[in-house]
Amino acid sequence: MRAVVVGGGVVGLASAYYLAERGVDVTVLEKDSIGGGSTGRANGGIRAQFTSGVSVALSKRSIEVWERFEEAFGTDIDYRRTGYLFLARTDETADRFRENVAVQNDLGVGSEYLPPEEAGERCPGLYTDRYVGATYAPTDGFADPHLALQGFSRAATAAGVTVETGVEVTDVRTDGGAVVGVETTEGSREADYVVNTAGPWAARVGEMAGLDLPVSPRRRQLLVTAPGSPVPADAPMTVDVDDGVHFRPERDGRAVAGGHFTDRDPEQDPDRYRTSNDLDWAIETLEHAAGVADYFGPDSEIVRGWAGLYAVTPDHHPIVEETVPGFVNAVGFSGHGFMQSPATGQVVAELVVDGEASTVDVSALTADRFERGETLHEGTVID
Ligand SMILES: Cc1cc2nc3c(=O)[nH]c(=O)nc-3n(C[C@H](O)[C@H](O)[C@H](O)COP(=O)(O)OP(=O)(O)OC[C@H]3O[C@@H](n4cnc5c(N)ncnc54)[C@H](O)[C@@H]3O)c2cc1C
Incomplete structure (x- = not known):
């Protein structure tokens, strides 16, 4: 065949x-x-x-x-299981989180609902007083x-x-x-x-x-930042669900950050879209990240950035x-x-x-x- x-x-x-x-x-x-x-x-x-x-x-x-x-493919893919931490700023989102965890546990996913103080233990720089609750699953991560x-x-x-x-x-x-x-x-x-x-x-x-x-191509951006203070290598992929910003540790205290902060989301031509960051988006993303955890502040530098396409249904x-x-x-x-x-x-x-x-x-x-x-x-x- x-x-x-x-x-x-x-x-x-x-x-x-x-x-x-x-x-x-x-x-x-x-x-x-x-x-x-x-x-x-x-x-x-x-x-x-x-x-x-x-x-x-x-x-x-x-x-x-x-x-x-x-072991199977002979390639080290730098797989780091530091978990995903989803954060809720509102009671409404936190209620949804509790429902999500119940569904996930039924489906065999070991996620848990965390109060903000415990979320802060996973992500030590977190401004815990800004959040109502979180969900976390230790088997999530990135490679x-x-x-x-x-x-x-x-x-x-x-x-x-x-x-x-x-x-x-x-x-x-x-x-x-x-x-x-x-x-x-x-x-x-x-x-x-x-x-x-x-x-x-x-x-x-x-x-x-x-x-x-x-299937519609939609542009999404990421940047690598060298933040004012290093993001610990074992920090989770941290997603502020109500704000839209997310970040995860890269190497040497750096972080990869992203988010989509506007309702404008035009379909793209995959052969002709802008593959570099929009400067205003990069600044906005760092500002949003600075509202989540104390790693990011005025000293944060943008190391590099890029845009790619989600293929969205x-x-x-x-x-x-x-x-x-x-x-x-x-x-x-x-x-x-x-x-x-x-x-x-x-x-x-x-x-x-x-x-x-x-x-x-x-x-x-x-x-x-x-x-x-x-x-x-x-x-x-x-x-
Ligand atoms: C900014 C960003 C962040 C993302 N983060 C994550 C993440 O954290 N986790 C995750 O799971 N996913 C993430 N994704 C999504 C992920 O990148 C895609 O879902 C995944 O890479 C899709 O892989 P693919 O092989 O289907 O497509 P692609 O990697 O796009 O490959 C398709 C290939 O088809 C080729 N092609 C197209 N037309 C033809 C043709 N006519 N003839 C021959 N070749 C053709 C193209 O050149 C291309 O190389 C992210 C995407 C973006 C843009």
């Missing part, structure tokens, strides 16, 4: 690896370079603190892989997306996957409604399956198979299914595609080889759920 994977990001390479492991002859076609899309711009956050069952399941299964990634992509890429190649960079897929060929291959800038390729892992370009690749996928959940015969989508991961890539890769391989997913029940992640009005709900979206 032959499969062409369209897109050399982490979802594409994980899918390619697990497909090859199941005996499929796989070619990854990447129009640019490996990791040149969203993967190379991600924050690396890994969490199971979601409220939707399918998101929790994808993350939990993925965390099992992240935990033993170095380096570049290293993880390299790990999957090396393992995929070793398993027999061919990776072609600088090759753009321009059309999907079908015969009698079933996929038979793709056209590319370097000629045509035959395939029994085409897997769409094109990230922010996913709707364009879907169109080639006659699909109208509701209307319900912030991905589309993972064989949508037309031979055409599998693994798209629309918003801010979760890195963390959920291992389980997604496994599911993609099952969809292709077995005709159905068994690792995680992805039956809710169909493309037509939006038309049917069966959208999913997630209570912990990080914008």
